[in-house]
Structures are given as C-alpha cells and as structure tokens.
Amino acid sequence: MTDWTDPDTFAQALEEVETKEKGNCFEDFEEGDLVEHDPGLTLTEWGNEQWMSQTLNHDPAYWRTDAADARGFDEPPIHPDYLTAATLGITVEDLSEKGGYFLGRTDVRFPEAPVYAGTELHVESEVVNCATSSSRPEYGIVSWRTRGTDAETGDVLCSYERTNMIPRREPMATDGSGAATADEDGDDEPDLPEEFVAPEGGYYEDFVAALEQAADGNAAVAYRHERGRTQDDVTVASLPLATLNTAKQHHNVDVMADSPSGDIVTYGDVTRSTALGHARSDERTWREVGFDDESFHTFVAVGDTVYAFTRVIAAEDDASSDAAGTVTFEHIAFNQDDDPVYSGTRTAEVRKRSN
Incomplete structure (x- = not known):
C-alpha cells in the first residue's frame, strides 16, 4: 500500500500531478469581452469600520449617527475608499490573480447618493484594450472598465478603468527595444516653484485663499501631512x-519570497486609502466626487511606513451642496525613504466655513 505521507513519495506525487491554476493569462482576454464576477459581497458596517480604522479615515459622518444626520445621511454610510477596494477586490480572481504590475486606474466615480451597509455589491468588467509589451515579452497589457452595482436596484455605485500587466502563457518574440525612456543624462534640475503655500485651515475658503496667494507669484499650494502608518499583518x-x-x-x-519585494506586499488600495486618510485629516471633506490618473510606483511591504503629500490644483464653487465647494487635489503617498509609492488626482467637495 502506498504511504502518501512518506516525504519521498509525496514529493514525487507533487512533481507529477497537475496543478489546478487560478486566474487568467493575457491570451484569455479579448477586447469587448464582458466578465461577470461571480462572488458578490455584501457591504457591512463591520467591514466598513475595519477598513476606515486601519487606514486612519476618521470622518465622523461615517462613524456617528449625529454627524451622519448633519451631513444629510440616514445613517453612517459606506466609505468610498472601502467601496472602491471591494469593487476591485472582487475582480482579482478573474482579472489579475496571475500577477503582473498594477499600472494605474482612472475615472473612478461614485454616485451623489450615499451607499449604506447591507447593500449587496455585484461587479462586472469589460475588456477595453489588450496590448503587447515590447519591454517585457512575458507580459501583455490589459485594461478593463469595471462597474460595481447594487444587486437589487442595478444602480452604479462605483466605476473605474484600470490597467495591469498580465503574464502570457508564451513569451512574445520582440526586438527588445522597449518603451521610450526619460532623459538619459538625468542632469536637469527639478523645475520647482520658488515658494510653497499651505492653507491655514481645512475649509473650502482656506484652499481658495491659498490658491489666490500662490497665483500672485511663482508659488504652489503644496504641503505634507504629519501622520504615518506602518504596514502590519492586518493592513497587508x-x-x-x-x-x-x-x-x-x-x-x-x-x-513572494522569490519576488523583488521578498515578502507579501500591501494592496494598492490600502496604500492609497491610508495616504488619503492622512490628507483628509487636514481638510473638511463633505463628499468624494472621483479620482483620476492613479499610479502605483513601487511596492509597499510589511514594516514600510506610508506618508502623504498634497498639492492643491483648483477650487470651484460648483458643489452639489451650498454647504461645500469643489477642490481638486494631487495626492502622493511616499515611504520612509521618501520614495513615491502612489499618486493620483482627487476631486472632493469640501465644507465651507460658513456652514
């Protein structure tokens, strides 16, 4: 009788049996394909609060009933960062579990109406582009348009387009020329403004005043946030x-022991949400509108600390509520070595001081 637990016997069996693989390769995607992601996810109060607490997103309207009521919510709603992460997380098994670099995401949008705990999230993705990679012949590049909807009503709750490198089954033959690169000599001095202006407070009027001050000279409204969050087993x-x-x-x-990081790494949306949590702690956010041009520049691993830097781009008095104005930011997350790890533009409605 075969002793399957004998080390030599078991090792030989592992060598000979088929591995039931997970995920899809580049060749499995074709432009126009629609993927309905099978596992749904019910957005829960517990999941929402766990995400917010671990990424330092402490806006009281998402925690307390009185603060939620003052914002016009029936109860503390689901935070947009948790909604975004859940919408993407559901897609991983079908789209990117094989690995490959997360190249970016854009056109992240939410409805004006709040989303509440108990909502069942259904997610589908359309393949919008498949491209070759001459610099990495073992990968292709795929972009998907993803929509997370309310399973009961069909209302779109979160949508975005993301792009990943996806492993090929067979490497493509290339000339190895690769993509265009930046200036090779690297000797150019950075073209920074002469002065950096920080808003005095976190209200809409403070951002307007800072932008007006910066417009009077060669200045930019940019500042860093004091808080940092070291990544641990929970966040990673x-x-x-x-x-x-x-x-x-x-x-x-x-x-992951043989990967460039040498260890497991933080989910990009955890890095992003942590940096945004730092930024939101210094502003009076009313409502998240959307995100664009998001990029993840290098991995974040256990023990790394995530900090945040903000540049204010514009302010417009065109919010959905008279209680707020619209502000556009560029946020950059960076680690303990001051290396950028995430960047993206964000549009949010920020409370006015008079309300």
Missing part, C-alpha cells in the same frame, strides 16, 4: 482578503 494581509482580493502578492509568503 487581512484587509485585502476581507474584500475578496485573492492576489498572492498579499497573502502567500512562500510564493
């Missing part, structure tokens, strides 16, 4: 798994 492994993000980069130490 627990939060992505709670959003059904099954990418091995976040929970399989064995596989």
